[in-house]
Amino acid sequence: MEARERIFKYQGLGNDFVVLDRRGSGEDIDAATSRWMCDRRLGIGGDGVLALLPSERGIARMVVHNADGSIAEMCGNGLRCAVKFLVDDSGQTPGHINVETGAGVLTCYPSYGEGGVVAVDISMGPARLVAPNLPSGATGQPFLDALVPGHPPLRAYAVSMGNPHMVLLDQPLEDASRLGPLLEHHPSFPDRTNVEFVRVDSDGLTVVVWERGCGLTQACGTGACASAVAAVLAKRLPADAWLRVTLPGGDLSIRVPADLSDIRLRGPVAFVFEGVVATPSGR
Template sequence: MEARERIFKYQGLGNDFVVLDRRGSGEDIDAAASRWMCDRRLGIGGDGVLSLLPSDRGVARMVVHNADGSIAEMCGNGLRCAVKYLVDTSGTTPGHIDVETGAGVLTCFPSYGEGGVVGVDISMGPARLVAPNLPSGATGQPFLDAFVPGHPPLRAYAVSMGNPHMVLLDQPLEDASRMGPLLEVHPSWPDRTNVEFVRVDSDGLTVVVWERGCGLTQACGTGACASAVAAVLAKRLPADAWLRVTLPGATCASASPPTCPTSASVDRWPLSSRALSRFPRAGNLPRSSRPQVRTRRGRTHPRRRRRPVLPSARQRPALASWASRGRGGERNARARRGGPYAVRPGHHRRGDAGGGRLRSHRPPA
């Protein structure tokens, strides 16, 4: 990683990514760099790193690095963030752009508002239902041997949106944190899988996603599409209408279910971005995100100005009495009697830092 590389942070529905524009150098980062950048304590923090490389088939080629250093074939929410970055930095407002991903070249349609791109509609392409290495060989049929220790067999759908998904309908959403890591490494997926826990509502779906290589996430675009495909296949929702997909990071989102999975779309969800300046400088970071400084005593804390310690109400009378009897007290008493006196602040002695010369004063007549 270059010492002065410009880094951006984008998020969609709370699903946040570090964006690196490497179309100039053409060099991708390694697994160690992606793990460090996604570390929320020691690095920048994020669910993944989006590395944008040169491409002959589109505006850029997007490589998705998971938080654990692995590479994902596709990320719908990450692609939306990448499209917003590409349009924001181009100075133009194209009607659509093509981006090369691990799942092929996808066409993206930005929508504009105040501040540039406010949403992206993506044609996700055909959804594949059963891969050759899965136990169910019949297209569209669920497989029933998703085994979790201490749990009865699970009814799951295998859906690929360019990346693998295991969709569990009517599974308690609170089980995601416990069962997600076990199902991620299910032997049917040698390269691991994303896991969706789906509750079918009257007007749509509520989904919690355990993302491969990342864990629980606030949102997942391909997971929303895969959940919609599974719900339509199970005949739980109509196949000719838009569905509302509620995710932890958003009030609601929507996905277009296919009649027979041939296409799917990610609707226009809110997006935002933030430039992180040239790392490791922190001039553009919010105060809470600035690097820590080490003091001479070895303590680590954000740099701040010390506030003066003022005496309390109970201490003020004693301090006033001490001042009248302390240094300069005799001169003050002489002044009250009407004689000449010399005044120097009691805490400034001759030779001390900040000390002043003696000044002769005579009380006014």
């Protein structure tokens, strides 16, 4: 007999997710289920699936399943979607909530309007320049404005927001579809990497992201954070100021402290629909 499950669809700047509330069962999904749910022709359609599981450290634990079935440590747009679901479902209007993620427990500050939560300000935690999922994991030295091995003359910044990022400042945005698939699998990044193609503007950044496990997406919250970190490290934009980061789906606001201790991300979120799906056998 087919298993049936209630699903919820949300989007943040066009980065869309299927949300599963599994706090009751505590059971996560497998890679095949994630791939089917994200399939825009045979399934529900989405850039990822957010499984909400029980947590002793926050209101829930969010597991991010990419469209290819892999798992991401963190997703800024996805976390805003999870926060909207969790808060609106509670019927309360808290000033903040804590959500456990693969990048640690993150504090989220909802903003309210018609229909409940309309935006979320997230304390994303520190940006790390030395981490196991970056080239610095092997060398112990930050990879900053460095030549990308095997791809001269590309220069990049490697930043971890829990998940890995290769940030290419001043790289043509239209190169994302051509170079993204190659750089995602760069051997210097042991867990693959997200790749940001960044144009530095006088008042902010314009960014196109090739997301690890998803490809081109309308927006990427951690990618926006990593891009802002790189621009601040390059002294192209100021620290400790709210910076505009424009992605294909719209604008996020990012604040990077000089010591990189707690990156802040602010952006909109919206409910799309809810329904019941019959999971195919074997899923």
